[in-house]
Amino acid sequence: MHGLAFDIAHLLSGGLVLISLMLLYQVRLYSLINVFAAHAVVLGLAVAWQAFVQSAPHLYVTALIALLFKGVVIPVVLYRMVQRLGIHRQIETVVGVGLTMLCGIGLVALSIMVMLPITEAADVLTREDLAFALSVVLLGLLLMVSRRNAVGQVVGFMSLENGLILAAAGAKGMPLVVEISVAFSVLIALIVIGIFLFRIRERFDTVDVHVLDGFRGEQP
Amino acid sequence: MTLPLYVIGMLFAVAVAAVPFCRWRGAASVVYGACLAACAAALTAALPVLTAPAGEASRVLPLGIPWIEAHLRLDLLAAFFLVVVNLGGAAASLYAIGYGRHERAPQRVLPFFPAFLAAMNLVVLADDAFTFLFAWELMSLTSWALVMSHHRSAGTARAGYIYLVMAGFGTLCLLLAFGVLAGAQGGYAFAAMRAEHLTAWQQTVVLLLVLLGAGSKAGIVPLHVWLPLAHPAAPSHVSALMSGVMTKVAIYGLIRIVFQLAGPPAWWWSALVLVIGATTAVLGVLYALMQHDLKRLLAYHTVENIGIIFIGLGLALAFETAGMAAGAALALTAALFHVLNHSLFKSLLFFGSGTVLVATGERDMERLGGLIHRMPVTATTFLIGCAAISALPPLNGFVSEWLTFQAILISPNLSHWGLKFLVPAVGAALALSAALAAACFVKAFGISFLGRPRSAEALAAREVDAFSCAAMIALALLCVLAGVLPGLVVDALSGVVRELTAASLPPQSSLPWLSLIPLSPQRASYNGLILLVFLLCTSTLIAMAVRRLASHAVRRAPAWDCGFPDPNPATQYTAGSFAQPIRRVFGRSIFRVEERVEMPEPGSLAPARLHLRLHDLAWEYLFTPIARAVDEAATRLNALQFLTIRRYLALVFATLVILLAGLALWQ
Numbered sequence: 001m002h003g004l005a006f007d008i009a010h011l012l013s014g015g016l017v018l019i020s021l022m023l024l025y026q027v028r029l030y031s032l033i034n035v036f037a038a039h040a041v042v043l044g045l046a047v048a049w050q051a052f053v054q055s056a057p058h059l060y061v062t063a064l065i066a067l068l069f070k071g072v073v074i075p076v077v078l079y080r081m082v083q084r085l086g087i088h089r090q091i092e093t094v095v096g097v098g099l100t101m102l103c104g105i106g107l108v109a110l111s112i113m114v115m116l117p118i119t120e121a122a123d124v125l126t127r128e129d130l131a132f133a134l135s136v137v138l139l140g141l142l143l144m145v146s147r148r149n150a151v152g153q154v155v156g157f158m159s160l161e162n163g164l165i166l167a168a169a170g171a172k173g174m175p176l177v178v179e180i181s182v183a184f185s186v187l188i189a190l191i192v193i194g195i196f197l198f199r200i201r202e203r204f205d206t207v208d209v210h211v212l213d214g215f216r217g218e219q220p
Numbered sequence: 221m222t223l224p225l226y227v228i229g230m231l232f233a234v235a236v237a238a239v240p241f242c243r244w245r246g247a248a249s250v251v252y253g254a255c256l257a258a259c260a261a262a263l264t265a266a267l268p269v270l271t272a273p274a275g276e277a278s279r280v281l282p283l284g285i286p287w288i289e290a291h292l293r294l295d296l297l298a299a300f301f302l303v304v305v306n307l308g309g310a311a312a313s314l315y316a317i318g319y320g321r322h323e324r325a326p327q328r329v330l331p332f333f334p335a336f337l338a339a340m341n342l343v344v345l346a347d348d349a350f351t352f353l354f355a356w357e358l359m360s361l362t363s364w365a366l367v368m369s370h371h372r373s374a375g376t377a378r379a380g381y382i383y384l385v386m387a388g389f390g391t392l393c394l395l396l397a398f399g400v401l402a403g404a405q406g407g408y409a410f411a412a413m414r415a416e417h418l419t420a421w422q423q424t425v426v427l428l429l430v431l432l433g434a435g436s437k438a439g440i441v442p443l444h445v446w447l448p449l450a451h452p453a454a455p456s457h458v459s460a461l462m463s464g465v466m467t468k469v470a471i472y473g474l475i476r477i478v479f480q481l482a483g484p485p486a487w488w489w490s491a492l493v494l495v496i497g498a499t500t501a502v503l504g505v506l507y508a509l510m511q512h513d514l515k516r517l518l519a520y521h522t523v524e525n526i527g528i529i530f531i532g533l534g535l536a537l538a539f540e541t542a543g544m545a546a547g548a549a550l551a552l553t554a555a556l557f558h559v560l561n562h563s564l565f566k567s568l569l570f571f572g573s574g575t576v577l578v579a580t581g582e583r584d585m586e587r588l589g590g591l592i593h594r595m596p597v598t599a600t601t602f603l604i605g606c607a608a609i610s611a612l613p614p615l616n617g618f619v620s621e622w623l624t625f626q627a628i629l630i631s632p633n634l635s636h637w638g639l640k641f642l643v644p645a646v647g648a649a650l651a652l653s654a655a656l657a658a659a660c661f662v663k664a665f666g667i668s669f670l671g672r673p674r675s676a677e678a679l680a681a682r683e684v685d686a687f688s689c690a691a692m693i694a695l696a697l698l699c700v701l702a703g704v705l706p707g708l709v710v711d712a713l714s715g716v717v718r719e720l721t722a723a724s725l726p727p728q729s730s731l732p733w734l735s736l737i738p739l740s741p742q743r744a745s746y747n748g749l750i751l752l753v754f755l756l757c758t759s760t761l762i763a764m765a766v767r768r769l770a771s772h773a774v775r776r777a778p779a780w781d782c783g784f785p786d787p788n789p790a791t792q793y794t795a796g797s798f799a800q801p802i803r804r805v806f807g808r809s810i811f812r813v814e815e816r817v818e819m820p821e822p823g824s825l826a827p828a829r830l831h832l833r834l835h836d837l838a839w840e841y842l843f844t845p846i847a848r849a850v851d852e853a854a855t856r857l858n859a860l861q862f863l864t865i866r867r868y869l870a871l872v873f874a875t876l877v878i879l880l881a882g883l884a885l886w887q
Contacts, residue, residue: 110877114883141869144866
């Protein structure tokens with residue numbers, strides 16, 4: 001049983017890393033949001049499996065929150081935002097896809113190199129989980145850095161947060177309260193960011209943050 | 221132990237109470253009177269500990285950071301410095317009862333003065349790093365506030381700024397030194413640090429950091445630059461405290477850490493301290509000679525005396541590493557004796573300059589003169605202070621420098637060859653600085669008090685109030701007493717010295733005729749009492765002989781025409797002209813003196829002019845480049861404030877990745 005439990009957990013968290021890498025090369029915004037939804041669904045599955053393995057029923061709630069909010073609500077909201085902003089045709093990346101992917105692979109290698117030696121004393125399941133979670137976090141950061149569009153940065157931030165939840169679920173004993181408050185803060189962040197996007201759009205006719213830099217008035 | 225704590229508490233209470241009441245008419249007298257009482261009480265607590273070591277005590281107070289608490293300890297070293305601090309504090313308080321009446325803005329001085337005294341007492345009593353650093357920083361900040369009390373005067377703001385920067389730098393160095401001393405366990409109590417064994421590298425780091433931290437507060441060259449700016453800017457009684465007492469608290473920190481906490485010294489420590497001491501002594505007195513501002517001259521001269529104390533400490537370290545306990549005891553006795561002496565005569569001289577300032581409103585010696593007739597008490601006590609600081613027998617300055625020379629004279633017995641050559645060279649530097657100090661104070665006294673008044677203010681000067689005079693007379697008497705009865709002081713110091721070097725000088729007070737015999741009677745001995753009696757007898761005899769034998773006929777004639785054909789006081793010798801020969805000898809290399817004479821055309825009635833420019837090399841070659849580099853770095857880093865959000869994110873990301881990569885590779 002333990003071997004199977006480990007394999008499935010490994011598969012799910014590995015899938016999460018894989019989807020994080022997929023996020024990196026999505027050029028169109030709609031496909032980016034689609035992949036993000038898939039990211040959240042896999043996260044929900046991974047957390048649910050952890051709940052089953054650790055027989056910790058409150059993790060089912062976490063999984064449910066992940067599925068509902070991140071898998072459904074947030075992607076739908078982002079979809080409608082992109083639609084209303086009319087930016088669904090835009091292609092936006094700062095660095096080339098190939099380079100970003102290479103960086104991403106490097107980051108995954110780095111997080112495994114960091115995590116595996118320092119968690120030698122820990123459970124095998126937890127070790128793998130933490131290593132994958134760290135790579136998801138780093139890939140989320142990379143996504144935020146490599147996107148110019150504000151929607152892309154929002155997606156990067158959300159996927160980063162998914163990595164945190166994965167780490168927390170892997171480490172046994174995270175209370176539900178923490179998870180709920182994190183979910184709420186992410187939701188509020190989404191609302192705030194959404195409002196800001198529309199305000200910015202109203203004022204400057206664009207959500208490209210690169211263009212916004214010119215309006216700050218501090219530029220030399 | 222309880223009494224000093226009450227004293228500190230009382231001083232803080234006075235400081236707080238002074239805030240609402242400081243604008244009252246009598247507030248100054250009440251505050252300074254309370255400070256005087258507090259210092260006297262602390263003296264009565266500290267003196268018995270020195271003579272009977274049974275009074276050592278320690279106390280843990282539940283103050284400060286919760287799980288660390290404040291450790292306080294009154295041991296022999298602390299007791300000695302408590303005496304120095306409170307003797308100076310009592311004298312300054314007594315002086316200020318009179319002097320403080322002339323203060324234009326008492327609300328800027330009264331709350332900080334007691335707090336300053338309390339902080340210095342607390343530094344000396346602290347027995348853990350947190351209490352020590354807290355008190356040290358409190359001492360710096362309160363003295364900074366006192367320096368800034370005349371903040372509208374020219375140059376005060378700059379002096380305060382430089383002082384603040386240097387004080388922060390010094391505290392940072394001490395903080396790091398304590399960090400190394402605490403070791404991996406983080407034992408910040410001094411007792412834990414004594415038990416800790418450091419590696420040679422850690423000891424080196426501690427020594428260098430302490431020399432930077434305590435040395436910058438004490439004023440070693442080239443970290444002295446703040447001192448001649450800040451000390452004269454404060455009101456005179458505070459200048460006396462800063463110069464006479466606060467620099468000694470810095471010496472205390474150095475002794476406490478280097479002799480007690482850092483572990484056994486290496487031979488090169490002593491070489492480093494000796495070189496610093498010799499450089500500081502010679503350069504300090506040369507700087508002092510070039511000054512025409514009375515208070516600034518005194519402040520520069522403090523630098524010289526710190527150098528002499530450093531030489532004593534360096535010799536003590538040298539003998540300790542060579543295993544010569546008696547020599548170490550002699551050198552340390554000399555250094556501690558000089559600590560006491562300097563606190564006495566430097567306070568006295570600053571009081572004198574304060575009374576001159578009150579009486580004439582002038583600090584520039586070129587506008588003084590002839591004050592000996594108008595201010596006899598100030599002039600006499602100032603003269604005693606000058607003689608003492610110039611190391612003239614039978615005053616106290618002579619004894620401590622004589623003891624230092626005795627320590628230098630036994631240096632051929634040292635085993636290390638480098639020290640064998642270095643110590644005589646240091647001795648020569650000490651002799652040079654002593655001679656230059658005498659020249660410096662001939663100038664200070666002669667130009668300010670002798671001759672004819674050089675300005676209307678000097679002509680109108682009057683003797684000041686009784687409190688100021690009482691403080692100066694008391695300090696002058698102490699100078700004479702410590703010089704005539706040095707055996708008593710040496711005996712009082714023996715316990716402290718034994719605590720630090722495991723040996724002490726033989727007891728002196730039982731010797732016949734109150735002599736001072738540091739090592740053996742065949743080698744050297746000194747008797748201040750006989751010397752005083754001899755001087756009194758001979759001078760009385762000569763005075764009587766002159767009166768009896770000289771002609772009583774009064775003859776009026778023009779004064780020596782070659783010198784004074786013109787009655788204008790400007791034809792007298794000036795401070796600048798007095799210093800000129802020495803400036804010519806040392807000035808070219810040390811001060812880069814630029815002298816230019818502008819002669820008018822023949823037939824022109826324009827005056828000839830002498831342009832003189834002195835450079836402070838420490839300022840130009842050390843501090844200006846550092847300031848420029850900091851400026852440059854700040855300008856470049858300023859660009860970081862105007863990045864885009866994505867760039868900031870990228871910076872965070874890059875930092876994270878680099879740290880993780882470092883972690884991965886380092887394992």
